[in-house]
Amino acid sequence: MARQARQRGRRASGAGRWPVLGVALALAALIAYVGWVKLEPRRPVAELAHPITALGRDSTIDVTLRDVGTGLAWSRIEIERNGTTTVLASARYPAETWRGSGLHETAISAPLAALGGALGEGSATLRVFAGDYSWLRWFRRDSALLEAPFAIDLTPPTIEVLSPQHYLKLGGLDFMLYKTAPDALRSGVAVDRYFFPGTAGLFADPAIHVAFFAVPQDLDAKTAVKAIAEDTAGNRREVPFHAVVKPRAFANRTLDIDDPFLARKVPEILDASRLPTQPDLVAGYLYVNRTVRQNSEARIKEVTRTSAAKPRWDGAFLRQPNSAPLAGFGDRRSYRHDGAIIDTQTHLGYDLASLRQAPVVAASTGTVVFADYLGIYGNAVIIDHGLGIFSLYGHLSASTVTPGQEVQRGDTIGRTGETGLAGGDHLHFSVMLYGVHVDPVEWWDGKWIRDHVTAKLEQYPRATATATRDE
Numbered sequence: 001m002a003r004q005a006r007q008r009g010r011r012a013s014g015a016g017r018w019p020v021l022g023v024a025l026a027l028a029a030l031i032a033y034v035g036w037v038k039l040e041p042r043r044p045v046a047e048l049a050h051p052i053t054a055l056g057r058d059s060t061i062d063v064t065l066r067d068v069g070t071g072l073a074w075s076r077i078e079i080e081r082n083g084t085t086t087v088l089a090s091a092r093y094p095a096e097t098w099r100g101s102g103l104h105e106t107a108i109s110a111p112l113a114a115l116g117g118a119l120g121e122g123s124a125t126l127r128v129f130a131g132d133y134s135w136l137r138w139f140r141r142d143s144a145l146l147e148a149p150f151a152i153d154l155t156p157p158t159i160e161v162l163s164p165q166h167y168l169k170l171g172g173l174d175f176m177l178y179k180t181a182p183d184a185l186r187s188g189v190a191v192d193r194y195f196f197p198g199t200a201g202l203f204a205d206p207a208i209h210v211a212f213f214a215v216p217q218d219l220d221a222k223t224a225v226k227a228i229a230e231d232t233a234g235n236r237r238e239v240p241f242h243a244v245v246k247p248r249a250f251a252n253r254t255l256d257i258d259d260p261f262l263a264r265k266v267p268e269i270l271d272a273s274r275l276p277t278q279p280d281l282v283a284g285y286l287y288v289n290r291t292v293r294q295n296s297e298a299r300i301k302e303v304t305r306t307s308a309a310k311p312r313w314d315g316a317f318l319r320q321p322n323s324a325p326l327a328g329f330g331d332r333r334s335y336r337h338d339g340a341i342i343d344t345q346t347h348l349g350y351d352l353a354s355l356r357q358a359p360v361v362a363a364s365t366g367t368v369v370f371a372d373y374l375g376i377y378g379n380a381v382i383i384d385h386g387l388g389i390f391s392l393y394g395h396l397s398a399s400t401v402t403p404g405q406e407v408q409r410g411d412t413i414g415r416t417g418e419t420g421l422a423g424g425d426h427l428h429f430s431v432m433l434y435g436v437h438v439d440p441v442e443w444w445d446g447k448w449i450r451d452h453v454t455a456k457l458e459q460y461p462r463a464t465a466t467a468t469r470d471e
């Protein structure tokens, strides 16, 4: 009995202690939880979105801030120049709950122009500071999360045109020489929306560059041509230079499109381009003649983005042997179906016809950069001849070369055919400057190449490196 009573008594007093213990435990758990949330030790981190070695008037400093746990509380971007510190940007991120802001990532884009008149040239230091809502912030030193030296550069690179005379015709091209500062990251010739990059390394003087430039057939002959140079800080110099551009009228041609042609061609091109079939043949044709045509040109632009840094061609380009021209460069074509004009496009090369499945020869020496189906051009081959000059061979029945292959002037690269948007067996031949079609006529003319290109190359001592020797 006594034992029982004792046990009962112990149970009673134990039951009395439980709530206290429970509350104490709950409190301890709460404190531990709050402590775990608010005493998290990880500081925010800062990262530059792009390197900032040299910055100009229009440059921005792009910083990404990240914080795990409580979230970001504030940020500040400072620039130190000649011992003076200026705040370029600062922000506060209010707490949303007792935990903090919950802002775990933010991107800051701070234009350097915000410094206004304080912006002088020279070296500077970027410092990025940021804090979070951790209680440990009271014990932290306000040290920079990121520190990076950079140079403020407000001077555009120099560019000087060396070749005195430039004569070209609308749709054609010419060659120029210029000298630019070593800090120029990008230089060449700008003609309206077109940009033709220059190439260095051909001459003993490394500052001398060469650039082919065109006044493309869709521009006005009076369009200004400008030599341009840009540095890493985004400073850009534009120097207009003298070029005499002969205007010309392009031929107008009407092409009759009949239903058997549409029935033969539209499914072939859509199928080879892995595009869905079109129930209506005229709608399908318009899709091919507009959208597939644009896609073909976009693919050409990609393939011709880079070119050998030296001339690879070997005298005048070869014209497809024993061929008669069917269509010329720049022809303005109207397409007539059932008596109505349904579309207009510009023909950007020469159509040359000889025998069916005639051998097609490389116009000059170079590297094959493309050999595949190319939309309206059907089976096509593109060859890089250096300095941005490429030749294109379209509508082939077969090609016998592969990308990367070196070809010599006159080598057989395939056979003519009527793949793509071709009404009969012929070769479509284009010459392009970085993917911009130019009149091929000049490249069939050895005198033109000598007068416009070779003579200018001979005016300055060439670099002795093997890189400039033509193979």
Ligand SMILES: [Zn+2]
Pocket (backbone or CB within 6 Å): 327, 347, 349, 350, 351, 427, 428, 429
């Ligand atoms: Zn053609």
